[in-house]
Amino acid sequence: MSDYVVEMTGIVKSFGEVQAVKNGYFTLKKGEIHSLIGENGAGKSTMMKLLYGMYGFDDGVVKVNGEELTSITPKLAIEKGIGMVHQEFMLVNELTVLENIILGFEPKKGMTIDFDTARKNVNHYIDQYGMDIQIGKRINQISVGEAQRVEIIKILTRGANTIILDEPTAVLTPQETRRLFEILENLRRDGKSIVFISHKLNEVMEISDRISVMRQGEYIGTVDKKDTNPAELAKMMIGREVFLNIEKKKAKAGEVVLKVDNLWTSGEKEISKIHGVDLEVRAGEIVGIAGIDGNGQSEFIEAITGLRQVEKGKVYLGGQDITNLSPRKIRDAGLTHIPEDRNTRGLNRTMSIMDNLIAVQVDAKPFSKGMLLDTGAALEHSKELAEKFDIRPRDPQMSTESLSGGNAQKVVVAREVSIGGKLLVASQPTRGVDIGAIESIRSILQDVKEEGLGVLLVSADLEEILSLSDRIVVMYEGKISGRMDADEANEDNLGLLMMGGQDTSHAGVQEGGRDHD
Amino acid sequence: MPVCRKEEGIMTNAWKAIRKVLLTVVLALVIGALFILLISENPIDAYVALFQGAFDGKLSFGTTLASFTPLLLTSTAFAIAAKAGAFNVGVEGEVFLGGIVAAYIGVNWTFLPAPMLYVACFLGAMAVGAAWAFIPGFLKSYYNVNEVCVTILMNSVALYITSYLVSGPMSAGVANAQSDPVTVNLYQFLKPSSANVGLFIAIAAVVFIIWMLKKTTFGYKIRTVGTNPMHAEYVGINPRAIFIKSMMISGALGGMAGCIEVLGVHGYFLNNFATGLGSNGMLAALIVKSDVVLAPFMAFFLAILKSGAMGMQQSTGVPKSIVDTITAVFIIIATMELLFQFNGKRKKKKKDKAEA
Amino acid sequence: MQFSNIINASLIYATFRASTPIIYAALCAAITQQANILNIGTEGIMLVGAFTAVTVSYLTGSWVLAILISMLAGMAIALIMAVGHIKYQAEICAIGMGINMFAIAITKYLLNSILGKSGSFSDPKIVGIPKVHIPFLDNVPVLGDIFNNWAITEWFVIILVIVITFIFYKTVWGLRLRAVGRFEMAAQTAGINVNAMKYQAIMISGLIGGLAGAHLSLGYSNLFTENMTNNRGFMGVAAMYFGNAHPVFTAIGCLIFGFADSVGARVQAYGVPSQFVLLMPYVITVAVLAISMASKKAAEKKRKSSLTT
Secondary structure: OOOEEEEEEEEEEEEOOEEEEEEEEEEEEOOOEEEEEOOOOOOHHHHHHHHOOOOOOOEEEEEEOOEEOOOOOHHHHHHOOEEEEOOOOOOOOOOEHHHHHHOOOOOEEOOEEOHHHHHHHHHHHHHHOOOOOOOOOEHHHOOHHHHHHHHHHHHHHOOOOEEEEEOHHHHOOHHHHHHHHHHHHHHHHOOOEEEEEEOOHHHHHHHOOEEEEEEOOEEEEEEEHHHOOHHHHHHHHHOOOOOOOOOOOOOOOOOEEEEEEEEEEOOOOHHHOOEEEEEEEEOOOEEEEEOOOOOOHHHHHHHHHOOOOEEEEEEEEOOEEOOOOOHHHHHHOOEEEEOOOHHHHHOOOOOEHHHHHOHHHOOOOOOEEOOEEOHHHHHHHHHHHHHHOOOOOOOOOOEOOOOOHHHHHHHHHHHHHHHOOOEEEEEOOOOOOOHHHHHHHHHHHHHHHHOOOEEEEEOOOHHHHHHHOOEEEEEEOOEEEEEEEHHHOOHHHHHHHHOOOOOHHHOOOOOOOOOOO | OOOOOHHHHHHHHHHHHHHHHHHHHHHHHHHHHHHHHHOOOOHHHHHHHHHHHHHOHHHHHHHHHHHHHHHHHHHHHHHHHHHOOOOOOOHHHHHHHHHHHHHHHHHHOOOOOHHHHHHHHHHHHHHHHHHHHHHHHHHHHHHOOOHHHHHHHHHHHHHHHHHHHHHOOOEOOOOOOEEOOOOOOOOEOOOOOOOEOHHHHHHHHHHHHHHHHHHEHHHHHHHHHHHOHHHHHHHOOOHHHHHHHHHHHHHHHHHHHHHHHHHHHHOOOEOOOOOOHHHHHHHHHHHOOOOOOOHHHHHHHHHHHHHHHHHHHHHOOOOOHHHHHHHHHHHHHHHOOOOOOOOOOOOOOOOOOOOO | OOHHHHOOHHHHHHHHHHHHHHHHHHHHHHHHHHOOOOOOOHHHHHHHHHHHHHHHHHHHOOHHHHHHHHHHHHHHHHHHHHHHHHHOOOOHHHHHHHHHHHHHHHHHHHHHHOOOOOOEEOOOOOOOOOEEOOHHHOOOHHHHHHHOOEEHHHHHHHHHHHHHHHHHHHEHHHHHHHHHHHOHHHHHHOOOOHHHHHHHHHHHHHHHHHHHHHHHHHHHOOOEEOOOOOOHHHHHHHHHHHOOOOHHHHHHHHHHHHHHHHHHHHHHHHOOOHHHHHHHHHHHHHHHHHHHHHHHHHHHHOOOOOOOO
């Protein structure tokens, strides 16, 4: 009998022509918290999804409790006591918390589902770990933090002994993260083994027993926490030393380019409706909007870019009223926009790099000649941008379908930044891209500011907000919960505002939100 | 990251597409042969008779060209709507309405000089076809009403409207439900078949559509909206307007087909004349995944099957309905994306594949 | 035109009678819709069912056997669609339309070659689905008109609506089906075999679609004609949209279409051209579909981000 509850050796996994994992290695001891770290695209999530049976692996050996498993399905993984909290929560919005928790493992009474037994059973786990979860609500009525706890409870009720958490803190405030860590400590005390996927080194140093590093699909090494330090881990992750902290250039703020006056909109969830937001962005400054995902940032950005109806209030761009104008007219007024989701909004993944680079200006000269599309001019322009923004591959006629996250994002950034205008809206501009691209995108944003455009930056990454912004506003439940200059801000005071300034013990408990009309 | 070179990619893709179409044809014919064997007839004899029926002699070949003409337009009509993301089953209704309008103008607007009257017939037919297609286009883009349902149901409505008109107000008063003969006709060749110069009008229209889709900014917008409307909206293209316009172009092509049938083939509006024209055009387009360049070839192939069917029925004991069965099998096979992907290269469509 | 001759007690039965085939079709579409599969092939499945039922009844003289075999035939056709869509990733609208074309063609072909007829087939040897005669109601004035002499399958459709509602919302299978339809990955990570669920949904849908056809050819009428479903399958799909795939609301949608149909049939007696009567159900279906989707959209607008769909 092996010492390990999980042993993965020589793992290989390809998606089409992209090899996501090559020679992957990972072991997990009983009762440990083992962090798996690496950059975006390093293959850490893929490794764990293979363990959970989300995809089949091409080669390698996976052993769970000493038993070799040749093909894994989620069902088998669950039977073997493995549970996974995915980065994107696997919860059905339209079903209740209870229904989601019992899905697949429903207690039965004759032909029907025995909801009474289910409720009793689930409440037992909730009490045991002291979590607050409202099991009668539908998923789209609860907050992100609560949804994450639902995921953990779901896994526990299925009898998991090995718990995988894929970037669980990405959606949490620092305070909520601390609560999550308490839960993880409790679980470890109960003898559960935990895999913690992350790229935040301070968190990894806080919670782990052991740490494994992956880079570009390959296993780099495993270290004990007590024998290592963040600098060493960073070097293992990146393969070289990196300093992400770009020197912030002092803002030479000019006149107001964006003025938002008492804005109200609809929202994807109750807590993401915008309730009367005021905001100004001046030329030559970066204004950062911090906040936990889902507190209205997306809705706010959509409203000012013409992608969502403004219900009340006004938006002015350079003095011109752009409230509820079409995206075309808003762009003509001088707004450019790096959207939060490059796959659905930012890019047309079925088209070439060139087609994507001219998408905004297809009706403008020189790309449009009468009714005709001037492919010559488009090609020339695209080659220039590919060179300037280091888009790889350089050939603009390649499809964007197989571009990596970083290069795909560079296409979006190149297109928007090359247009110029008055205001650049950058929403989660470095989400899911590699570290090299993060560096270059952040310095591009600085350049844009230097050129005298206003920049409105939305990011769930506090480090990004702190390192780029001149002024910071925090959005909570569709309102601005605080504003400050960048030099007054730190992780703690922002974190508190990100939870509406509430006491941490009530984090994540949200009542349905108020309807304004 | 290993990426295959672009030229190679295009070559292999084109080859794959053609290979797939060929394999689909063969498999459909084999399944058709099984159905023929089922009724104890010889499939080889039947197929030989089928192709003889399509090409042997002036009449046969002319008939093939005559049935190709509307299919060319309806298949392109379906394809252009599909490029914008619409599944327009309503082309058939547009053919009916285009036909009735052409018949009305062709019979009644004799105050126009002949060349103008031709133009009026075509423009009227295309305008009404476009207007008819506007309805499902509008409902889909503004209210997300499923366009397959709406267009299918509207086909019935169009059929009944025209049927009412030619048996009532526009009736010629003869035994069949039909209109008075139109005063302008499209020149027929390869007589006694009904092949007519409408064929060349149709070819010109289709070439124009292909050019528009590939070379103009409007074509670019259609392709963008059809593949990613969310992206289109974000870059400042109005996806609703483009969607509706594509539907209307589709409808106009359907109307044009109706006009050619009335002016070129029948000379009057014959009740029910368009039954199957829309659906067969749709089949042709679906088989080649709405590729506007390949769709005409598929339309021609289907036209061969259609026009050869009668000859086959006469010279063998195989009912001509076998042809519809084969084309239906055809389409079922053709829609199966992964059927002819060999070597186990079934790529998983994971959008996060490069970022996982 | 006398209003009371159009709107009277027997209209209630006429409405229900006209609705029943559509209700079956709508249930056929609703089951797959819960798994997020739009069953455009409902029409074709139903047509194959109708043909099979008449043929089997004619050959064996047993309506029970006819129903059972037509259900299996419906399932077989649905299986083609399932394999094409799930295994070979056929686009559902495309393969659905393929199934519909195939159904029209194959029934026509077999009608020509096996039964030696073209256009339609009726024969005294075709045994229809029996009607339930309730002697007690013979002398009861209004209720007798409304409830007496229903075909067995007309009663059964009511049971079926209740049973399917129960399955969707109270059983394990229903919960899993709805989870698959709304968020496939969530179901997959819960250890549910998503493809198996989809196959099951489409196969059961095929059984019901076959039954819909059998009822149409042996219960509603007693013959087979080419393309006799006459877009009822699509009306069923429209009703499914109207009712959001909830069996009860879906059935209510069908009753609206049935009402339009039966009122039309009566109005015809007063000199309204037959074509207008025939096209009314289609116009009403499109209108109802548009209105119900528009109101749904209005409700969603509060939430959804995009102007597109």
